[in-house]
Amino acid sequence: MGEVILTMKGIDKSFPGVHALDHVDLEVRKGEVHALMGENGAGKSTLMKVLTGIYKKDSGTITYEGKEVEFHNTREAQDAGVVIVHQELNMLGHLTVAQNIFIGREFKKGIRIDDKKMNEEARKLFDRMHIDIDPKETMSKLTVGKQQMCEIAKAISHEAKVIIFDEPSAALTEAEIEELFKIIRDLRDQGLGIVYISHRMDEIKVITDRVTVMRDGAYVGTLITKDCTKDDIINMMVGRVIYEDPKTKNMTPKGSPVVLKVDHLNAGKMVQDVSFELHKGEVLGFSGLMGAGRTETMRALFGADPIESGDIYINGKKVTIKSPQDAVKHGIGYLSEDRKRFGIVVQKSVAENTTMADLDEFSNGPFINKKKEKKVAEKFVESLATKTPSVDQLVVNLSGGNQQKVVIAKWLTRNCDILIFDEPTRGIDVGAKNEIYKLMNRLAAEGKAIIMVSSEMTEILRMSDRIVVMCEGKKTGELDISEATQENIMNMATREIN
Amino acid sequence: MANKSVSKTAGTKKSFVDRMGGQQFIVLIIVIVMFIFFSAMSPGFRKYTTVVSILDYSYYIALMAIGVTFPLLTGGVDLSIGTGLICYSLIGGLLVRQHGMPVAVGMIVTILIGVIFGIINGCLVALMDLPPFLATLCTCMITRGFGAFVVGGYGIPWPAAGQDGGWFRSIFKIQVGGQNIPIGFLWILLLVAIMSFVLNHTKMGRYTRAIGSNKEATRLSGVNVKFYHIMAYVICGLFAGLAAIAYSAIFATVQPGSGAGFEMDAIGGAIVGGVSMSGAVGNVTGTLIGVFVICLLKTGLPFIGLTANWQQIITGFVLIVAVLIDIFKRKKESGK
Numbered sequence: 001m002g003e004v005i006l007t008m009k010g011i012d013k014s015f016p017g018v019h020a021l022d023h024v025d026l027e028v029r030k031g032e033v034h035a036l037m038g039e040n041g042a043g044k045s046t047l048m049k050v051l052t053g054i055y056k057k058d059s060g061t062i063t064y065e066g067k068e069v070e071f072h073n074t075r076e077a078q079d080a081g082v083v084i085v086h087q088e089l090n091m092l093g094h095l096t097v098a099q100n101i102f103i104g105r106e107f108k109k110g111i112r113i114d115d116k117k118m119n120e121e122a123r124k125l126f127d128r129m130h131i132d133i134d135p136k137e138t139m140s141k142l143t144v145g146k147q148q149m150c151e152i153a154k155a156i157s158h159e160a161k162v163i164i165f166d167e168p169s170a171a172l173t174e175a176e177i178e179e180l181f182k183i184i185r186d187l188r189d190q191g192l193g194i195v196y197i198s199h200r201m202d203e204i205k206v207i208t209d210r211v212t213v214m215r216d217g218a219y220v221g222t223l224i225t226k227d228c229t230k231d232d233i234i235n236m237m238v239g240r241v242i243y244e245d246p247k248t249k250n251m252t253p254k255g256s257p258v259v260l261k262v263d264h265l266n267a268g269k270m271v272q273d274v275s276f277e278l279h280k281g282e283v284l285g286f287s288g289l290m291g292a293g294r295t296e297t298m299r300a301l302f303g304a305d306p307i308e309s310g311d312i313y314i315n316g317k318k319v320t321i322k323s324p325q326d327a328v329k330h331g332i333g334y335l336s337e338d339r340k341r342f343g344i345v346v347q348k349s350v351a352e353n354t355t356m357a358d359l360d361e362f363s364n365g366p367f368i369n370k371k372k373e374k375k376v377a378e379k380f381v382e383s384l385a386t387k388t389p390s391v392d393q394l395v396v397n398l399s400g401g402n403q404q405k406v407v408i409a410k411w412l413t414r415n416c417d418i419l420i421f422d423e424p425t426r427g428i429d430v431g432a433k434n435e436i437y438k439l440m441n442r443l444a445a446e447g448k449a450i451i452m453v454s455s456e457m458t459e460i461l462r463m464s465d466r467i468v469v470m471c472e473g474k475k476t477g478e479l480d481i482s483e484a485t486q487e488n489i490m491n492m493a494t495r496e497i498n
Numbered sequence: 499m500a501n502k503s504v505s506k507t508a509g510t511k512k513s514f515v516d517r518m519g520g521q522q523f524i525v526l527i528i529v530i531v532m533f534i535f536f537s538a539m540s541p542g543f544r545k546y547t548t549v550v551s552i553l554d555y556s557y558y559i560a561l562m563a564i565g566v567t568f569p570l571l572t573g574g575v576d577l578s579i580g581t582g583l584i585c586y587s588l589i590g591g592l593l594v595r596q597h598g599m600p601v602a603v604g605m606i607v608t609i610l611i612g613v614i615f616g617i618i619n620g621c622l623v624a625l626m627d628l629p630p631f632l633a634t635l636c637t638c639m640i641t642r643g644f645g646a647f648v649v650g651g652y653g654i655p656w657p658a659a660g661q662d663g664g665w666f667r668s669i670f671k672i673q674v675g676g677q678n679i680p681i682g683f684l685w686i687l688l689l690v691a692i693m694s695f696v697l698n699h700t701k702m703g704r705y706t707r708a709i710g711s712n713k714e715a716t717r718l719s720g721v722n723v724k725f726y727h728i729m730a731y732v733i734c735g736l737f738a739g740l741a742a743i744a745y746s747a748i749f750a751t752v753q754p755g756s757g758a759g760f761e762m763d764a765i766g767g768a769i770v771g772g773v774s775m776s777g778a779v780g781n782v783t784g785t786l787i788g789v790f791v792i793c794l795l796k797t798g799l800p801f802i803g804l805t806a807n808w809q810q811i812i813t814g815f816v817l818i819v820a821v822l823i824d825i826f827k828r829k830k831e832s833g834k
Contacts, residue, residue, distance in 0.1 A: 075720035090715035092708050094778035103708060104720040112699045 001209060002030035005193045006082070006162050011050055011060035020046045022218040023060070028162060028193040033184060035204045035225065036197045038214035038237055039429035044197050047214070048164050052077040052084050065161070075104075081161035085151045085168060093140030098122035100139050101154045125153040129183050144290065145176030152183060163187065164195040169203060173289040173455075174490070181207050201230045202458070213237055237430060249482050250465040251444070252282040258316070259449045260332075260418050265310035267300035270473045274310075278418065278449045283440060285464030286453040288493045293473035294453045295337060298420050302334040303327040314418070328357060333411025337423035337453070339403055344395050344410075351377035351391040353406050358414040380409035384439060401432025408439065419443065422453045437463060457486050469493050521772035521823070522784040529787060532794045540801035548797070550671070553680040556793040557670060557744040558583065560686050560786055562764035563771075564693055565737025567785045568730040570768055571697075573710040573777030574623055574630030576731060578615060578637040579738040580760030585645030586611045587742040587752045591654035594663060601656070601663035608746070609739035615641060616735015620728030638758070646754035653751040667747045682744065686786070689740075693733075693782045706730050710777025766813065767792045770820040776828065791816065 006028040013021040021043050028034050036044050049055045051062065053071030062069055064080065071077040074084070092100050098118040099106075107114040107121070122135035131149055139147060148168060155163050165184070169177045184207060188194055196208055204211060205225060213220040213236040220236045260278040265271055270293035278284050286294045299305045301312065303321040312319055314330050321327050327334070344353050351370075354377040355362045362373045377391040386405040388398055395406055404424060411419055421440065425433040440463060444450050454460050460467060467484050469477040469492035477492035537544040562579045569576045590608030593599040615637060622633035657663035670682030697703035705726040708716040717723040746752060771788025773780030792813060799809045 073720075074718060078720065086718070090712065090718050092711040092715055092778075094707060094711040095704070099704065103704070103716065106701055106704065108701075112695075113701060113704060115699075 001032045002191060004028070005030050005065060006051075007061075007063040008047070008051065009061050009063070011047060011062070012058045013046060013050055013055060014058055020217050021050065021057075022216075024214060024217070024219045025222075026195075026212055026219075027222070028195060030161075030191045030193055031188055032209040033188050033194040033196050033207055035208035035211040036195055036214070037204065037211055037233060038220075039431060042214040042237070042429075043217040044214055045166065046217075048084060048166065048195070048197070052082060052164070078158045078160075081159055082164075083155040083158050083160040083162070084164040084166060085148075085155050086166055090151070091139050091147050094138065096136050096138055097133055097142070097150050098135035100150060101125065101135075101157055121157070122153065125157055128156070129153060129186065131179070131183070143176075145172050145179070148172060148176070148180065149183070152180075156187070160192065162193040162195065164197070166197045168196075169198060169200060173291075174457075175289070175494075177203070200456075201233065204233065205230065234430060247462060247465065247481050250282075250480055252279050252465045256280045256282065259314065261313040261316075262301060263311040263313070265297065265300060265312070266308040267296065267305055267310075268308070268473075270296035271300050272473045274470070274475050276468050276475065276478065278451060280417075280449050281444050281447050282465045283444050283450045283452055283463050285460040285467040286451060286470065287457070287460045287467055287489050288455075288470040288476075290455060291472075292470040292493065294470050295422055296473070297470070298334065298422055298451065298453060301327070302332060302420065304334075328414060328416070331415065331417045332420065333357070333414060333416030333418070334420045335404070335407050335411070335422060335424060337426055339400070339407060339427075344403055344407055347394060347396060349392050349394055350381065350386070350388050350398070350406055353395050354380060354391070354409045354413055357410050361413075376413060377409070380405075380412060384409055385435065399432065400428040401436060404428060404432075404436055405439070408443075417447075418449045418451070420451045420453070423455065424452060425454075425456070425459065457489065460484075460489065461486065522781075522787055525771055525784065525787045525791060529790045529794065532791065532798065536794065536798035536801055543798060543801040547678075548801075550678050550680050552793055552797045553683050554671065554748045555797055556789060557682045557686060557748060558741040559760070559763045559767060559793060560789045561689070561737050561741035561744055562760065563767040563785045563789045564689060564782050565734040565741070566761070566764050567693075567697075567768050567773055567780065567782050568706055568733045569619075569630060569634075570765070570773045570775065571706050571710045571777055571780060572727060572730045573713075574730070575634065575765065575775075576619060576734045576738075577631065577634040577761050577765075578619060578641055579734065579741070579764060580762070581638050581642035581645070581757040582612065582615055582735070582738045583742045583745055583760060584752060584754065584757030585641035585648075586615075586739050587656075587746045588645040588649045588654050588754055590742070591656045591746060591752055592649050594656065595654055601666050604656075605666060605743055608742045609736065612735045612737075612739025612742060613732060614735070616732040616738070617728065619735065620731030623731060624724045624727035638761075642755065642758065645757075649754050651754055653753045655751045656746040658750065666743075670744060670747050682747075690782050690786050697781055702726065702729060707778045710779075763792050763796070763813075764789070766817050766820075769817065769824065772824075774824050774828070775821065776824075788820075 004027055008024065008026040010023045010025065011021050012023055024043065024047055026036070026047065038044050046055065050057045053073045053076055064082065069080065071080065071082070092103065098115070101122050102118045107117045119135040126133050129149065129152070133142070133146055133149060139150065142150070168180060172180060184194055198204060208225045210222055211225050211228070211233055212222045213233060215237060223232065256279040258277045259280050263275050265274045274297050276284070288294050296305065300307050301321070303323045303326050307321070312321055319330050321330065345356070351373050355373045359368065362369050374391055380386070381388060381391055384405045386402050386409070388402060395403055398406065424436055424440065428436065440450055440452070452463055461484060464481055466481065467479045467489065468475060469479070469489055471493055479488065542548065562583065566576050566579055586608045589611055590604040593607055594601055594604035619634050619637055622628045623630045659667045669685070670680070672679050672681055697706065705716065705721055708721065709723060709727055713723060767789030768780065768785040769775060769788065770791045771780070771784035771786065773785060795813050795816065796809055799812065
């Protein structure tokens with residue numbers, strides 16, 4: 001670690017009704033990777049937005065390279081060398097890689113944009129990062145991982161001295177994360193100051209030098225990463241001990257009947273000849289890398305994508321599923337990985353979302369029985385411990401974990417016995433994650449059959465009774481939890497099959 | 499590394515059609531096939547005068563279509579160009595007819611009013627965040643009423659060829675030895691070339707597409723999104739003004755209250771030519787070719803005995819097919 005390049009001291013920021021930042025401190029040195037941690041809503045992103053000029057601070061000082069500064073917009077921050085790599089990729093899918101990297105500051109020959117020079121410069125950047133991406137390729141054709149690399153290249157091209165990574169690994173595969181870490185270490189060794197925001201505890205230990213923890217908008221403390229344990233950090237984040245031990249043996253009752261059998265399912269390139277069984281009271285984990293075809297399998301099973309061939313049996317009876325309506329009719333509920341797009345209607349209330357899949361049950365002819373709706377919604381708010389002021393609250397105002405609970409309530413209302421959780425804890429903070437896990441275990445114990453698709457190895461190992469592993473659209477393995485390890489799952493997930 | 503081989507094979511895998519410009523190439527073939535079909539079906543169609551009249555008819559639609567390509571690429575639309583065209587032409591013509599101004603002044607005013615309405619549309623959409631459909635539907639109504647109001651409900655004949663100031667009609671058509679030469683087509687080609695350059699090789703074009711691709715990302719990249727978003731509508735207004743000149747030069751009289759529906763021919767042409775309604779994808783050469791599909795339908799169908807009603811029905815179906823192709827392509831891309 002070198003000298004201090006950036007100091008934020010006593011940063012305070014209020015929005016109407018919310019004290020978002022309460023005198024927060026952060027210090028970044030040259031040549032360090034500094035983790036910024038905290039649950040969702042702890043104020044990490046707000047702090048970074050204050051730094052890069054998106055928000056104006058109420059009080060406090062920012063010292064950068066020895067001088068007190070205040071950036072008024074991202075452009076000013078960029079020009080000074082403070083660049084943020086956003087959580088949601090800010091990519092223009094229709095433009096080329098080079099055009100994306102240099103957007104807003106194109107090289108020009110007269111009034112003409114000099115694409116040739118931009119391609120050359122982009123190539124130089126990639127060389128510096130030791131990665132190989134064609135600058136002329138259209139952005140949307142790259143994998144998410146490569147797109148992330150382009151974002152980083154863009155950041156470096158600003159002659160950045162401080163780069164902020166906002167949950168960069170959220171959508172990356174393990175291999176891509178490895179590559180990302182290599183680049184981050186490279187940048188660190190070149191003397192840049194790196195701020196790394198992430199929820200993933202494992203990564204923090206691997207990549208960062210120091211950790212600053214925030215909670216509820218306040219500064220909690222800064223630790224040297226190698227001198228602290230995971231639990232130290234988590235305790236600072238949530239103020240309580242929470243982690244439960246992972247499952248070590250299959251908890252499904254012996255002789256539990258098969259409720260769902262999928263036989264040689266084919267649906268496009270991503271689902272080839274997939275077969276598996278799901279028992280009552282079981283949590284069946286689906287592991288694999290990004291793009292392994294897990295979500296596609298679930299979508300086909302749920303009738304969201306057309307099935308080409310293969311049979312589905314529910315409770316031993318062969319069924320035809322051609323649409324989500326069919327699936328729901330047969331008691332399958334699907335909790336999408338992308339809640340906002342597929343799971344909930346954010347501008348509607350908790351009650352309306354709860355009854356959405358089963359509105360017939362709550363209607364007298366064309367009229368919705370609001371009273372009944374409210375009663376059932378309240379019942380689930382209570383039993384799932386959903387934190388909401390009332391069932392009339394709009395779902396958009398709830399946190400990620402509580403939104404997920406509303407989706408669960410929706411399928412429970414419909415009496416679904418088979419629940420497919422696709423990345424159930426994505427974007428949900430540590431404390432709430434635990435609650436979702438508990439809830440899933442409870443549902444399984446009550447006799448629901450659960451499929452859980454997850455990209456997080458710890459989650460798979462912690463929750464599953466059995467694990468199905470997929471790679472490139474094919475099932476490459478099946479394990480009982482007692483024999484599963486990170487290594488053998490990884491092997492199966494990367495196995496080339498002929 | 500692995501990626502290199504992937505990107506390289508992706509580069510060489512392009513099909514013949516893709517290398518020829520994809521949808522544009524197919525649509526160009528369709529234009530040629532349509533032309534051959536109508537020629538074969540009707541002796542009246544395969545005459546030089548018919549070709550000239552198709553071209554005459556195409557100018558104002560093509561100009562509107564080139565312009566509206568820009569809002570379409572930002573993911574928006576401009577519905578005011580049709581009634582706008584009539585409005586601008588009426589006001590310009592009124593200055594010439596009733597106030598004795600030179601035709602050149604009338605033309606400049608016509609174009610300027612187009613630009614002004616472009617600015618208004620742009621501000622409504624980019625600064626005040628009105629949905630483009632709504633904003634330009636309103637200016638569509640405003641221009642329609644405003645034009646009729648200014649002229650008091652009477653048609654305005656711009657000076658005819660041979661009359662004082664009638665020279666402007668020869669911008670689009672000159673007579674050599676008793677034959678009409680449709681030189682307007684050359685102007686269209688020139689403008690397509692210029693706007694094609696603007697779209698593909700200047701900041702203006704790049705940012706127009708960028709806005710259509712991901713507006714927020716473009717803004718976060720430090721681009722003055724508001725300015726370029728407005729400019730897309732200004733270009734559209736400018737071309738609606740030019741289209742007003744073309745319309746005035748080709749038709750004897752400009753009638754107030756008309757013009758509604760013109761924009762659909764132009765937008766339809768752009769979409770048939772491969773411009774995506776969701777923005778970012780498409781270019782002006784495609785638009786021009788698409789316009790000729792629409793024009794051939796409009797002018798060709800009467801020759802094989804189909805009435806105006808049929809033209810509209812068939813044009814409607816063609817548009818559905820074009821939009822379906824667009825949707826299909828996007829599904830394929832996102833689901834690869």
